[in-house]
Amino acid sequence: MIQIRDLHKYFGPLHVLKGINLEVKKGEVLSVIGSSGSGKSTLLYCINGLETIQKGDIIVNDIHVHAKQTNLNQVRQKMGMVFQQWNSFPHLTAVENVALAPKIVKGKSKAEARKIALSQLEHVGLLDKVDAYPNALSGGQQQRLAIARALAMEPDYMLFDEATSALDPELVGEVLDTMRLLAEEGMTMICVTHEMSFARDVSDRVAFFHDGVMEEIGSPSQIFGAPQSEHTRKFLAKVR
Amino acid sequence: MEPSLSFFSDFNINDFWFLGQAAVRTLWISLLSISLGTVLGIFFGWALYEGKLAATLTLAPLLDVFRSVPLIIQLVLFYNFAPIMGLNLDPFGSGVVILTIYTSALVANVARGGIEAVGKPLRNAARSLGISYWQDLRYIVFPIGGRAVFPAWVGVALGVMKDSALVSVLGYVELLKASQILITRTQEPFLILIVAGAFYFALSYPISRYAANLEKSWAQ
Ligand SMILES: Nc1ncnc2c1ncn2[C@@H]1O[C@H](COP(=O)(O)OP(=O)(O)OP(=O)(O)O)[C@@H](O)[C@H]1O
Ligand SMILES: [Mg+2]
Numbered sequence: 181m182i183q184i185r186d187l188h189k190y191f192g193p194l195h196v197l198k199g200i201n202l203e204v205k206k207g208e209v210l211s212v213i214g215s216s217g218s219g220k221s222t223l224l225y226c227i228n229g230l231e232t233i234q235k236g237d238i239i240v241n242d243i244h245v246h247a248k249q250t251n252l253n254q255v256r257q258k259m260g261m262v263f264q265q266w267n268s269f270p271h272l273t274a275v276e277n278v279a280l281a282p283k284i285v286k287g288k289s290k291a292e293a294r295k296i297a298l299s300q301l302e303h304v305g306l307l308d309k310v311d312a313y314p315n316a317l318s319g320g321q322q323q324r325l326a327i328a329r330a331l332a333m334e335p336d337y338m339l340f341d342e343a344t345s346a347l348d349p350e351l352v353g354e355v356l357d358t359m360r361l362l363a364e365e366g367m368t369m370i371c372v373t374h375e376m377s378f379a380r381d382v383s384d385r386v387a388f389f390h391d392g393v394m395e396e397i398g399s400p401s402q403i404f405g406a407p408q409s410e411h412t413r414k415f416l417a418k419v420r
Numbered sequence: 421m422e423p424s425l426s427f428f429s430d431f432n433i434n435d436f437w438f439l440g441q442a443a444v445r446t447l448w449i450s451l452l453s454i455s456l457g458t459v460l461g462i463f464f465g466w467a468l469y470e471g472k473l474a475a476t477l478t479l480a481p482l483l484d485v486f487r488s489v490p491l492i493i494q495l496v497l498f499y500n501f502a503p504i505m506g507l508n509l510d511p512f513g514s515g516v517v518i519l520t521i522y523t524s525a526l527v528a529n530v531a532r533g534g535i536e537a538v539g540k541p542l543r544n545a546a547r548s549l550g551i552s553y554w555q556d557l558r559y560i561v562f563p564i565g566g567r568a569v570f571p572a573w574v575g576v577a578l579g580v581m582k583d584s585a586l587v588s589v590l591g592y593v594e595l596l597k598a599s600q601i602l603i604t605r606t607q608e609p610f611l612i613l614i615v616a617g618a619f620y621f622a623l624s625y626p627i628s629r630y631a632a633n634l635e636k637s638w639a640q
Contacts, residue, residue: 230544257550267545271563271638281549284559326545333549 181205181241182227182337182370188235189222189392196222198392199236204370206336209363211379211400212372214389215415220372223389224339227370228252228259241336257285260330264342266322268314274301274325275310278332285333300328304358320351324358331362338362340371376419380404388412431606436615442598443619449512449594450581450623453519457580458573460520461527466557468528469535479528486525492586494518499590515587519580526576533572534565567638574631578624595619 182204189197196219204210212220225231227238229245229252238245245255269277278297282288288296301307304324314322323343330338340359344352356378363369363382373379379386379400386403388396390411396403407413464483467475486494499514509517538561546560547553588597599616603609 225544228548230547253550253552256548259548261545261548263541263545265541267542269542269546269560269564271567280559281551284555285550285552329549 181239182368183239184223184227184236185239186236187223187226187233187238189219189226189231190234196392197226197233200394202387202394202397204337204368206368207366208385209367209369209371209383211383211386212370212389213374213376213379213386213403213415213419215418217391218389219392220389221341224261224341224370224372227339228256228261230261253285257333258335259337259339260327260333260335261339262323262326262330262341262343264346266319266326266346268317268322268325270314273311273313274306274317277314277325278329281329282332296332297328300332301325303331303361304328305354318351319347320354323347323351323355327355327358327362337368337370340369340373342372342374345374374419376404376416388415390415428605428607431602431608431611435602435606435612438602439595439598439612439615439619442593442595443623445592446581446584446594446596446620447623449515449519449587449592450577450584452516453523453584454577454580456516457520457523458527458577460524462531464524464528465531465533466535469532483525483528486521487529491518491522491583492589494522495586495590511587511590511592514590515584515592519584519587522583523576523580526580527573530569530572530576531565534569535561536565537568538565567635570631570635574628578627581624582620 182202184200184202187197187200188195200223212223214220222231226233227240227245229250233246240255241258243250243255245252269280272280275294275297278300279290279293282296283290283293298307298310301310304327306321306324306328309317309321309325314325317325327338327343343359344355347355352375356375359369359371359378360382371378371383381400383400385397386400387394388403388407388409388411390409395409396407396412403412404416407416464479467479468483495515495518498518499509499511502509502514502517542564543556543560546556551559584594585596588594588600591597593601595616599612602612606612
């Protein structure tokens with residue numbers, strides 16, 4: 181379970197997250213929507229400790245992520261993260277991209293790491309690209325590679341930060357399909373997304389962020405069908 | 421064979437051998453300085469990139485000094501002042517020290533550029549997998565940044581090899597100094613400069629070839 185309590189984040193004087201309270205249970209898929217600059221990415225960065233927090237608490241599997249004694253590298257193994265930019269390691273082949281972390285972080289043998297990598301590449305449908313370098317892959321393939329790379333660490337949670345926003349329209353589908361597959365398999369996911377159809381069809385809950393505040397959270401039918409906040413209504417009217 | 425009456429004598433095979441040995445000395449002092457300077461320079465580049473206050477305030481200006489003061493002045497000053505500081509270095513030792521620092525000052529900028537070339541997003545992606553700061557440097561930043569700035573580094577290395585000729589002012593008989601000695605004796609400047617030039621070329625060509633091949637293999 182991920183628990184976020186009264187989370188405040190500042191960038192210098194800029195108050196970016198203004199007291200977020202949120203719980204994500206095992207197996208849940210949460211979509212986070214909201215306009216640009218509302219703090220969605222920052223929330224994900226705080227959850228896996230890539231950004232510091234100024235107040236509040238984030239607890240993942242009963243571990244306080246931002247406590248001094250916490251080993252962030254250990255916490256992060258439990259949380260895969262996929263970014264808007266796919267960030268493939270350009271000097272490694274697809275299978276090496278996926279095998280790297282199991283090898284150096286978990287200390288798996290070369291053969292073991294490769295086996296894990298191959299099974300995750302199959303998982304995301306990239307078995308025909310095992311030995312390809314990232315520059316020979318499309319954006320959609322590289323994004324699926326990034327997903328496989330995260331899954332190879334056998335995370336309990338997956339955080340997606342607009343995983344499809346940088347993709348050409350015709351490549352969005354294959355990545356969303358992969359995310360759907362993970363949801364069906366029971367992965368716990370937090371998906372920052374601009375894909376309203378994904379948010380509506382796949383998630384258990386949808387959270388709407390506005391200006392650093394989580395203004396509304398509820399089932400997709402509630403958020404999309406009967407939004408409570410004025411800002412949510414305006415936002416949904418714009419993206420529809 | 422009667423001893424030559426002339427002070428001058430023709431270029432002969434021994435002289436060629438003499439130049440060859442001098443070329444080996446050029447290679448040796450360059451190899452040593454470039455290797456040490458590169459290791460040191462990568463460390464400096466990392467310190468500059470991390471931008472800790474101390475590095476920005478002390479290291480950056482210091483490296484600027486070594487980059488901008490002509491090498492020949494650094495060599496002469498160091499060679500003459502080192503004994504005062506209790507360091508008794510021969511010309512070779514002094515040359516290595518100064519060339520190493522000089523190389524490290526140049527490599528520091530190259531290395532910092534390499535780290536910058538990798539970019540924060542990619543490193544965040546690595547860190548998000550549980551990869552530690554040092555593993556990230558070792559497995560992500562070094563290979564990717566290294567490839568990005570490798571051509572610049574080769575340029576530095578070849579430059580330092582040529583600049584190593586300046587150590588001759590301290591009396592170290594490397595390739596250029598050897599040529600001057602022979603020119604004085606044989607009075608055949610063109611021939612000898614051509615031979616010496618050929619030696620320099622023979623030293624640097626394999627490096628550039630090897631570098632080019634390496635870059636090609638990285639490009640897949
Ligand atoms: N590293 C940073 N330094 C300073 N300000 C930042 C930094 N990262 C984000 N911000 C600011 O924090 C605010 C929230 O940014 P964030 O990226 O979380 O928004 P977002 O909801 O993800 O927006 P988008 O939909 O455009 O991705 C913005 O005003 C942004 O300019
Ligand atoms: Mg964002």
